[in-house]
Amino acid sequence: MRLLIAGGAGYVGSALIPRLLERGYSVDVVDLFWFGNKLPEETGLLNKDLFDVTVEDLKDYDQVLFLAGLSNDPMAEFSPNKNFVYNAAAPAYLAYTAKKAGVRRYVYASSCSVYGYTVNELYDETRPVASAYPYGISKLQGEQAVMNLADEQFSVIALRKGTISGYSPRMRLDLIVNTMFRTALQDRLIRINNPSIWRPILAMEDAISAYIRVIEAHESISGIFNVASGNYTVGEVGDLVKAEMEQQLGNKINLEIRHQQDFRNYKVSIDKAKNVLSFHPQHDVRGIVGQLIAQMSRFSDLNNPAYYNIQVFRELEKGISSHSLGKPAGVGR
Numbered sequence: 001m002r003l004l005i006a007g008g009a010g011y012v013g014s015a016l017i018p019r020l021l022e023r024g025y026s027v028d029v030v031d032l033f034w035f036g037n038k039l040p041e042e043t044g045l046l047n048k049d050l051f052d053v054t055v056e057d058l059k060d061y062d063q064v065l066f067l068a069g070l071s072n073d074p075m076a077e078f079s080p081n082k083n084f085v086y087n088a089a090a091p092a093y094l095a096y097t098a099k100k101a102g103v104r105r106y107v108y109a110s111s112c113s114v115y116g117y118t119v120n121e122l123y124d125e126t127r128p129v130a131s132a133y134p135y136g137i138s139k140l141q142g143e144q145a146v147m148n149l150a151d152e153q154f155s156v157i158a159l160r161k162g163t164i165s166g167y168s169p170r171m172r173l174d175l176i177v178n179t180m181f182r183t184a185l186q187d188r189l190i191r192i193n194n195p196s197i198w199r200p201i202l203a204m205e206d207a208i209s210a211y212i213r214v215i216e217a218h219e220s221i222s223g224i225f226n227v228a229s230g231n232y233t234v235g236e237v238g239d240l241v242k243a244e245m246e247q248q249l250g251n252k253i254n255l256e257i258r259h260q261q262d263f264r265n266y267k268v269s270i271d272k273a274k275n276v277l278s279f280h281p282q283h284d285v286r287g288i289v290g291q292l293i294a295q296m297s298r299f300s301d302l303n304n305p306a307y308y309n310i311q312v313f314r315e316l317e318k319g320i321s322s323h324s325l326g327k328p329a330g331v332g333r
């Protein structure tokens, strides 16, 4: 099976692709390499904007995965106009082009942030979505556009992922558990901005298995699926990170509890993914921290700007022309 992954050089793609290669898939990546390139040598590289991908380019692929765009709220808020182009128009363009090229399946990286601010209820995929902020709105627009194209010849699957955490060769330290891990390591402190807010957390290892289940799902399957390892309050995430790090590293870690307002609060049901995709998460917050500790020598330069999307993005924005967000960074390995 031949796969093309747009945005495959990012945090998710860089952890997923070695596993896809291991399973015998042929994988090519189209990416602007904003955060460099940590992909295995066997990955085919197309160093360009996915808006420049043509029907001809996609003719030989069985499946196309979209993992590109602006992947968090700070980037989206820093540049709302680029956010809507890259998160809403880009996945729509790529799905349209893939369908025209005869690709059989399109997989879209959606996000639980489409649920916005909910109160004390477990949300499944049939519940209303109501994000009022650029990232959540644009992820929903992208999702709606690609889902519209699904038919018997063209399977479309959207994964509404919880916040991913854990190790990837292209590391990010701006995601909830990873951030707590970093401050615990550097400052012996975990800051909790709002302990009562709910977040579905998705361990990288479970994200990888969700993508594998999707790629290998029966061709008749299309649809939207919530995927998470578990639902936690941010306060509980802090307690679990603290407990695991204290136990494994032997240092006392302090908590700083704040009560800041947050515009995202949701917990999700993953029953549909369990029943239809056979997705069964195996990891939890303490397991994520254990994995980060085991891999920490691979990202020991904790202040590397490449680990913080907004820092790289601000620099890219300085050199922007039209919708193209600047030159690829460090394509060499």
Ligand SMILES: NC(=O)c1ccc[n+]([C@@H]2O[C@H](COP(=O)([O-])OP(=O)(O)OC[C@H]3O[C@@H](n4cnc5c(N)ncnc54)[C@H](O)[C@@H]3O)[C@@H](O)[C@H]2O)c1
Binding pocket: 006, 007, 008, 009, 010, 011, 012, 013, 030, 031, 032, 033, 034, 035, 048, 049, 050, 051, 066, 067, 068, 069, 070, 071, 072, 086, 090, 109, 110, 111, 112, 160, 161, 162, 163, 164, 165, 172, 175, 309
């Ligand atoms: N990381 C999470 O917690 C999370 C949670 C839910 C959903 N998602 C979604 O999953 C996807 C992957 O997330 P990530 O954390 O790996 O992101 P990332 O920011 O690490 O990587 C995104 C990659 O896409 C590339 N890219 C962006 N726009 C492009 C374009 N127009 N053409 C070619 N390449 C382009 C970038 O160069 C980068 O390599 C994103 O769509 C994100 O919105 C992520």
